[in-house]
Amino acid sequence: MRIALLAVGLVLLAITGATAQVTNDPELLGQLKKLFPQAATFSAKTGSPAVYRAFGPGGETDLLGLAYWTTELEPLERGFDGPIKMLVGMNTAGELTGVIVTDHREPYGYFSVDLPDWPNQFKGKSIRDSFKVGTDVDAITRATITVTSASRAIRNASRKVARAHLAPPTEAAPTAGAAAPSQ
Secondary structure (H helix, E strand, C coil): CHHHHHHHHHHHHHHHHCCCCCCCCHHHHHHHHHHCCCCCCECCCCCCCCCHHHEEHHHHHCCCEEEEEHHHHCCCECCCEEECHHHHEEECCEEEEEEEEEEECCCCCCCCCCCCHHHHCCCCCCCCCCCEECCCCCCCCCCHHHHHHHHHHHHHHHHHHHHHCCCCCCCCCCCCCCCCCCC
């Protein structure tokens, strides 16, 4: 009887584990849905560095992207008055799907990283971009340390996650009749 119950339990665990949501925390689930609106399910946080995986309607074979906390990756980037906790989404092509600032203690944050326009500028940004404040990231007067640190945290975390979890981009094969690269 115990073996039968154990077998049934393992089967149920396997079935629900493949389709279970990441958490019972509605706030986190809402944040992940904001980063990946098309996602049908999310995995639990796993891997090194730890990420949540967003899956489309096709299940685990339909990976849409990864979400991760900038404060969980080393080296920890600090703003003017401590870490700036951000949840970042990245698709499988290495483009950011969004950034959500969830916690900080910045003295000038209420008019810099807290404003919706600041994190929104990262949507669609490639991890290959420079993330340089004043060039491809908006500078904000009186919040230079905060904005620079937060931008660097997003860039460094995204590149580290991509190296660990995404396949490098493949180069297109030369077409027939195209000249071979010279050596």
